[in-house]
Amino acid sequence: MTGFVGPIETPEDLSKVREIGLSKLLNRPRIAVGLSTCGIAVGGERLFARLKEIISSGGYNIALVRVGCIGFCKEEPIVNITIPGKPLVILHQVSENDAEAIVNAVLKGGVPDEKVLCKVSSWDHITRTIIYGTGFEQIPDYHDIPFFSRQTKVILRDAGFINPEDIDEYIAVGGYQAFVSAVSSRTPEEVIDIVKQSDLRGRGGAGFPAGLKWEITREAKGHLKYIVCNADEGDPGAYMNRNEMESDPHMLIEGLLIGAYAIGTSDALIYIRAEYPLAIERLRKAIDQAREYGLVGENILGTGFSCDIQLATGAGAFVCGESTALAASIEGKTGRPRPRPPRLTDKGIWGRPTDLNNVETFCNVPVILTRGAEWYRGIGAKGNTGTKVFSLVGKVENVGMVEVPLGTTLDTIVSEIGNGGAGGKSVKAVQTGGPSGGCIPARLFDTPVDFEHLNEAGSMMGSGGIVVMDEDTNMVDIARYFINFATSESCGKCVPCREGLKHTLLILNKVMAGKGTAADLEMLESLSDTIQATSLCGLGQTAPNPVLTTLKYFREEYEALISEGT
Numbered sequence: 224m225t226g227f228v229g230p231i232e233t234p235e236d237l238s239k240v241r242e243i244g245l246s247k248l249l250n251r252p253r254i255a256v257g258l259s260t261c262g263i264a265v266g267g268e269r270l271f272a273r274l275k276e277i278i279s280s281g282g283y284n285i286a287l288v289r290v291g292c293i294g295f296c297k298e299e300p301i302v303n304i305t306i307p308g309k310p311l312v313i314l315h316q317v318s319e320n321d322a323e324a325i326v327n328a329v330l331k332g333g334v335p336d337e338k339v340l341c342k343v344s345s346w347d348h349i350t351r352t353i354i355y356g357t358g359f360e361q362i363p364d365y366h367d368i369p370f371f372s373r374q375t376k377v378i379l380r381d382a383g384f385i386n387p388e389d390i391d392e393y394i395a396v397g398g399y400q401a402f403v404s405a406v407s408s409r410t411p412e413e414v415i416d417i418v419k420q421s422d423l424r425g426r427g428g429a430g431f432p433a434g435l436k437w438e439i440t441r442e443a444k445g446h447l448k449y450i451v452c453n454a455d456e457g458d459p460g461a462y463m464n465r466n467e468m469e470s471d472p473h474m475l476i477e478g479l480l481i482g483a484y485a486i487g488t489s490d491a492l493i494y495i496r497a498e499y500p501l502a503i504e505r506l507r508k509a510i511d512q513a514r515e516y517g518l519v520g521e522n523i524l525g526t527g528f529s530c531d532i533q534l535a536t537g538a539g540a541f542v543c544g545e546s547t548a549l550a551a552s553i554e555g556k557t558g559r560p561r562p563r564p565p566r567l568t569d570k571g572i573w574g575r576p577t578d579l580n581n582v583e584t585f586c587n588v589p590v591i592l593t594r595g596a597e598w599y600r601g602i603g604a605k606g607n608t609g610t611k612v613f614s615l616v617g618k619v620e621n622v623g624m625v626e627v628p629l630g631t632t633l634d635t636i637v638s639e640i641g642n643g644g645a646g647g648k649s650v651k652a653v654q655t656g657g658p659s660g661g662c663i664p665a666r667l668f669d670t671p672v673d674f675e676h677l678n679e680a681g682s683m684m685g686s687g688g689i690v691v692m693d694e695d696t697n698m699v700d701i702a703r704y705f706i707n708f709a710t711s712e713s714c715g716k717c718v719p720c721r722e723g724l725k726h727t728l729l730i731l732n733k734v735m736a737g738k739g740t741a742a743d744l745e746m747l748e749s750l751s752d753t754i755q756a757t758s759l760c761g762l763g764q765t766a767p768n769p770v771l772t773t774l775k776y777f778r779e780e781y782e783a784l785i786s787e788g789t
Contacts, residue, residue: 226391230517232525237394237403240516244395248353248385249307252285252329254278257301257383259292259469260462260501266318267300273319277326285329291470293383294624295340295370303383304334308356310342311384313365334359341365348380349590350397370621373640375602377610378586379626382470387505390512393473399518401592402477406484406526411441414485418588420596422608427453427544427581428656428685428761430674433588436578439568440486443576448488451572452479453549453581454495454502457541458657459708461688463612464582466624468495468502471586472509476532478585480518481592483530486578491532494549496539506534541658541712544686545760546579548714559714560760581686583612604630607673611684617653617691618645625689627672634668637691648693652776656685658705658712659765661772662698681772683765698777699784702769703731709766720763723754727770734781737788744781748774 226243227236247253256262256271271289278285293301298315302325305311312334314325324335342362345354366372376382385392393399405414419434440448452475456464468475475493483491495503510532513519521529535553542548543558550572552558571577587609591599600608607629613636615625620642627636637643637650644650654662655672661682663670670676674684692701710724727750733739751767758764774781 227516230515231403232517234403234407237399240391240394244389244391244393247286247389247392248395249305249355251307253288253305254285254325254329255288255290255303255305255386257292257299257303258289259466261292261296261466262299262301263501265299269319270300270302270317270322273322274326277322281326283326283330285326288386289388290384291382291387292466292624294374294379294626295621296623297621298340301340301383302338304329305355306332309358310344310362311346311355312342312359312362313340314338315340341368341371346384348384348396349377350380350400350593351395353396369642370623370640373631373635374626375610375628376626377590377602378467378583378612379470379624380590381474382466382624385471387470387472388508390473390509390516393471397593398473398589399477401589402480402484402518403524405481405592406524406528411485411487414481414592415441417592417596418485421591421599422606423584423587423591423599424607424674425580426583426587426611426686428683430684433580433584436568436580437482437485440576440578443568445576447575448486448490449572449575449577450479450483450486450488450491451549451553451577451579452491452493452585453544453546453579454493454499455537455544455549456582456686457496457539457544458686458688459705460614460616460690461657461686462614463624463687465499465502467582467586467612468499469505472502472505473513474586474589475506475582476509476513476519478588479532480530481588482578482580482585484528489529489531491530492535492553492572493532494535494537494543494553497536498539503534503536510534540714541708542714542760542762545762548760549579550577557714559716562759583687603628604671604673606675611672611687613687613689615641615689615691618648618693618696619643619650619691620645629673630671632668633663633670633672636672636689637668641691644691644693648695650691651694651696652692652698654682654690654692654701654705654769655688656683656768657688658708659683659762659768660685660688661768662692662701662776663772664776681768681775683768698773698780699731699734702773703728703735705769706731706766709762713762717759717763719754719757720759720766723750723758724763724766726750727754727767731770734784737784739781739785739788741785743785744774744778
């Protein structure tokens with residue numbers, strides 16, 4: 224698949240690969256099928272096979288490639304068509320029955336009008352801008368589509384445009400230039416300073432400053448250290464990290480390599496759940512390609528810096544998203560948390576200082592180094608710089624991946640990008656932050672989405688799931704659903720979480736059955752407060768949030784169920 228022979232040893236070599244990649248993107252007609260999990264789930268592979276059959280049997284000079292998800296999951300399967308000199312055209316809801324019409328149109332230098340969603344004349348990959356061309360005046364522009372127009376793509380800058388299984392295409396859009404520049408011309412301390420100046424906060428949920436964590440790990444005692452990517456995304460309704468790895472795995476690898484250089488380690492790990500087979504497959508291919516090009520391995524670019532990347536697959540336990548439980552799982556132990564301190568930065572995997580960041584945190588790093596800290600701080604809000612990717616799911620019209628500057632309101636995300644409730648129904652609430660987040664009512668949708676404002680509303684950022692509930696949703700049942708999930712995923716190590724959540728679920732079942740009392744509501748609140756205050760790790764400490772927020776904002780629904788049963 225790679226088009227360059229031999230390892231990349233100089234910036235000039237990287238430029239040669241970039242030209243190879245650009246030729247793949249622009250020099251001949253190209254049909255690209257969105258084949259992330261969402262596209263595959265609705266027939267993308269059948270479409271790809273039919274296109275391949277037609278192109279092969281006709282001997283046509285058309286490139287057929289796989290790409291990731293452009294974010295508009297509702298409209299999958301999505302196909303991109305590139306005709307040299309003309310805009311890239313995005314087709315939507317394509318099936319294998321459309322394959323022949325697509326190929327015939329491309330052979331004539333056009334596109335099948337009935338499947339067109341929009342066009343892209345040029346695309347800012349942040350690390351490089353690609354000019355596709357002009358023409359197709361009758362087709363609406365990408366920015367004319369409401370789902371896209373309010374978004375800012377930084378992390379999803381390549382998703383749906385490049386082939387995630389081809390390193391040449393990633394390099395064509397400016398990939399690995401930040402890493403090559405860092406190891407060739409910057410000290411680790413300079414890299415850390417840039418990340419600190421960007422005010423990048425960890426995207427795993429806690430929002431700890433990423434550059435500061437790198438600095439702490441670099442200064443920690445011990446010659447041998449680890450850098451680990453937490454890709455163990457397990458929130459119900461959340462699939463941001465899965466999509467990012469499926470659509471643009473080299474983006475993560477580049478950020479991880481830069482982090483390894485900054486903290487001073489040659490050992491990098493990606494911890495990913497086994498339930499993400501496509502992401503694992505594409506990450507493995509990407510690591511192999513980077514190794515083939517000499518970007519992973521010994522004495523990278525002749526600088527003396529070495530780094531290898533290993534994958535560690537987990538069994539899908541939600542608690543392993545907690546840092547110490549994740550470390551235990553990597554060590555081959557049962558994934559259970561331990562008290563902190565010591566923190567991983569002092570004593571992590573096998574006792575070594577360990578930096579742990581999630582997928583999106585690393586994905587931000589190449590663009591920060593390429594465009595600079597000041598540019599990055601210009602996106603988002605003060606103290607909440609940059610963008611955040613959310614999976615917008617539930618009872619919303621436009622389901623998909625949404626990337627917006629931090630500080631964007633919930634109303635913008637749900638009403639303008641999501642187009643409100645599915646089927647025209649009114650939206651009642653959203654649940655943010657996964658099972659440990661809270662439910663926010665529609666009357667508070669002017670809440671800016673950032674770490675502090677979501678906490679003030681009783682919820683949290685989490686890794687980025689947004690589940691929409693409409694007018695038909697029973698909020699007590701929603702609380703029961705998430706408590707049932709947390710109960711099932713509790714590791715059982717500490718009593719408050721193990722027994723407290725179990726008892727909370729029993730009370731919620733009692734209320735839903737019409738057998739609850741006013742005293743049960745008081746018990747729910749008291750129990751939730753105790754679990755929050757005394758649980759060992761973040762799972763237990765945040766698990767009561769759905770109960771507390773639904774009691775706060777939708778108490779009348781609890782009381783109605785109690786009244787109906789008396």
